[in-house]
Amino acid sequence: MTTDEAPLDAYRIRKEPFYLPVRDEVTLFELAARGKTPVMLKGPTGCGKTRFVEHMAYRLNRPLITIACHEDLTASDLVGRYLLKGDDTVWADGPLSLAVRHGAICYLDEIVEARKDTTVVIHPLSDARRILPVEKRGEVIAAHDEFLLVISYNPGYQSLVKELKQSTKQRFLALEFDYPPAEVESHIVQREAGIGETTAASLVKLAEKVRNLKHHGLDEGVSTRLLIYAGNLIREGIAPAVACRVAIAQPLTDDADMQRAIGELVSTIF
């Protein structure tokens, strides 16, 4: 079966997104795609999950439909709904139906944010059946061969309030992400922010130290994404102390003592 090009053209990634593999995640993902096994990406925010999916979509040459989950997301938002067109009603596929029908990677970002009754929609898609029942149309869509379901979730800060149900969790192959090792991360920051090796290494050293504070005052460590933001500012000539304050200390915490400690770390390292 070939991918039905036209409807998903807009979802195709034309330019290779930069991604530096940390372990064997690329191989594992490729195997999962080949085996039509749904994939769950676990890991802290800003450690490269989304970038990884984009990179894989490009590698596998499949369109990528990303849905950011939120509390008010309904099943209709995923599956589709009837719309009025003149005096008629026409059916419009939701993003999930699109991906299922035409063969794309459907990426449900931060899945735990969605309501539990919405999450259930993906169950028949994520086991051997690989179908999507569309109740309103009395239709059952059998998934395209190239359809792949990918979800992401951050076990860290959400575990306090929300947790993914076991019946959902146990349908996925899990790829665990963490902040990349220092050298890899330094390379990533250097490349993405366009800064020198020393500055990148210093930013990563700072991140390593700040991450030591996770659970000792910080809910989450500093993400690679924030390091890149800081790097961008430094590249533009902003002093490291200022760049790190606005891109790292302030986004991470509202606690004045903690911000001060991070500020002192910056002046210790830079």
Added chain:
Amino acid sequence: MSEPPRAALRARIDVVSSKAAAVFDEVVGDVAQWAPHEVLAAWVELGCVIASDSSVAAIKYFRETPSLLRGVTPERRLVALDVGRVFGRHAAHAALEYIRQCPVLLARLDDAALRQWAEIGADLAREDYGAGIEYVKESFGIAGLIPVDRFALWAEIGLRLSREDAAVKDYLALSYFRSSADWLREIADPGLRPPLLALALRVAAAEGAPSGQRPGQLTVDLLRYAPVLLGSLPTDETRRALLALGTRVAERAPRMVGDFLRHAPEVVRWVEGSIARWTEWVEEGLAIADRHLERAEAYFSLRSKQAIEVAQRLSHGVFLREVKSSLTFYAEALCGCPVDIQAGRGASSARTERGGVITLPERITRYRTPEDNFRFYKVLTLHEAGHLQYGTYEPLSPAAIRWFGGDDRPGEAPATTSLLDRFPDARLAQNLWTIVEEARVDFLLRHEYPGIRRDMDAVLAEQLRGRPPLETLPRRAAILEGLLQLSVADTAEIPLPVLDVVTQGYQLLSRVRTPGATVEDVLRVLFELYPLVAEGLSEDTPIAPAPADQDPQAEFDQLAMGHAPIDSFAFRDTLAAPQVHTTQHGGEPGRTEPAAYRVEDPQTPQGSPAAPNHPGDDETLPASGRGTDDGFWYDEWDAVAMEHKPRWCRVKERPADDGDSDDVEALLAETRGAMRSLVRAFETIRPEAFRKRRRQPDGDEIDLDAALAAAIERRAGLSPVEHYYQRRDKTVRDVAAALLVDVSGSTGRQIHTGGPKPRRVIDVERESLALLGAALHTLGDEYAIYAFSGQGRMDVACRVIKDFETPWSPAVLRRIGGMRPMGQNRDGAAIRHATARLHERPAAIKLLIIISDGRPLDDDYGADYAMDDTRSALQDARAGGVRPFCVTVDERADQYIAAMYRDVQYAIVSDAASLPQRLPRLYRRLTV
């Protein structure tokens, strides 16, 4: 009893004063009409006592008293007359004066207080007749202003003044007695009056002030101007501190007290109202006073430059507690492990099971700006964190121990100390080890953290400025000092005689200045450095001859400790080899098991207070659980008799005491980080007042999205689910929680924390309450906190730390900080009381959370009896709709707790130190 005939009474008076007897004849007819015979007899008795001293006074007495006594309530007339006799024969006029004042005094003082008052007056009158009379005359003015137990203090001041008056012919005492009520009344806060009097007494007892002012004059001035002085201070705290510090100055340097008080408002401005800094300022002044009185006078009168400099320095100083939280985060980030920062002498660090502990000076005031002072803290913290990070305290590997010729058998303490001890001169080895190890850590820090180099250089350069020139030192000291200075700055003036040794030593030392150098490398260097230096020492080329009277060992110690301790060299002195291994590992030795429970409150009665009567026998007592002025009465379950003992226990509710500010500061510092994350966690479960619910079958508004979708689906031929309304539901938490905390003596027990600081159950309880309080405040649940203890069934104390109406505030925290272990715990009564309080609340969910540290125990309340009663109280609470939840931190709780709490939910927190974290989680589980 037969009535003493009136003639007999007259005869008694006649014996001492016939004129008085004549007056008696005039008035007795009137008195006899309303006075029963025993009052009549007491009246005559007092008259006789007065007459025996002064006939004139007795005449006045018999003339004036009939109308005065009629003004006294009949049942207190006898007491009033009885007290008059206390003034006795030696103070007839005082007794007369007393009788004149007694209607007013009786209205203000109860019988016991009145007697106490009279005894003080009689003592005073015995010593100084005039003062005694003034005391009696003026007491009615003072009676409402200070507690009666402070009358002695008030009187003592007058006595001191009258003695001084006698010597110099003045009337200060008179002026004092007549005006002190007016002066005290002007002080708005009644709590300040007793400490003011205490200070005044100190001043009155002091020697003359430098200006030649007499203590008495100073005392009177102090009291007269106290309202103005206190009013010129900005806060209640500074006012209290003025009196406390004034007393301290009066004790240590009495001559300075006048100047201190006079200039206090100005100094308070200098130190920006900080009590801590003000205290520091005073202490510095007192330290000067110990050495040099004139200089201290100049200091306290603000004539010396030093006084101003110290105040400036203090106001730019940084206190550890102000920056502890930031520094803790900083150190934890650097080391990657939990770090406790504590105040102590100098700077040092050690490993603990939990992570590390860094000791830093309590304050840094050496630089002119707060920024520079903080920078010093930062460099000290970084340096100590470096020791933790770079393995100064890590055990040596077995291979390394073998290499150094140690014994690597299992069980052998793998500390380097034992290796250093093997050197012939162990102290030399330790000092060399310190120099080399510090050089390694410095290097690694500079290498890993380029940003800190400038700060470190600045601090070290400043440190080096205080070092002695080498040529002034004896040979041994010069070699070590030379190595030290080179290791810090790479440059030093080395005298020729030791140049060779020091240069070679320096070259060896440089070997540890490479990335990746370990503590083992330091030992390797030490193995070569030691013989080199030891040999160099033995050469007899003198540099500076050692003074003859100086013990060479002492001179060496001086260097080892860095000439003057920490103040002159920040981190080359306290690193006394890796002994920290054994001393810090596993907490402080010998402090883990309590020898006995400590009872901290000396005022707690030791025995059971005498019960006035059996409450059960007295039918006039209120029903169980009802409050009266003297407490709340509750039944108690007697499992043997299988019945409730009616109104058996008395619970006395009283406001809890405030803790001192240090306790609260410590409590806040301890809980700060945890409090923030906890409050965040509780914010997530706080229901929003209104929540929009969409796609409902009915509701106030149409959910447009849903309606539209349904309409379209209907048109498309489907039958949509008709849920197209939206509704705003008000979700409220309707919870009232009473937290009942055991503060009996056993909570003074120390617990194992794994950390270096010994902690007691009460400390953990305080922290838990501070955290849970903040969390519940966030959540909006109404709650109360009661601390219970007591002694015996008649005196179950329930201290109200926060009642349901009190808002969460710093005052509540102060009271939590003021919790002290005392007495015993009669859980049943306390539970019944808290339950009764909960029943007064209208909330839908009523929670009773009991936090205890072990079995209930009180007088006649132990073993099975106590457990049965506790269980019964819990059952009753539950039956009444209250949900009890028991938390115990007793590690041996398993044995009895299942039986005691079998009908209710409970949790055993075996690791008491985790209670602050566990408790809020348990609470959430109960209510969400």
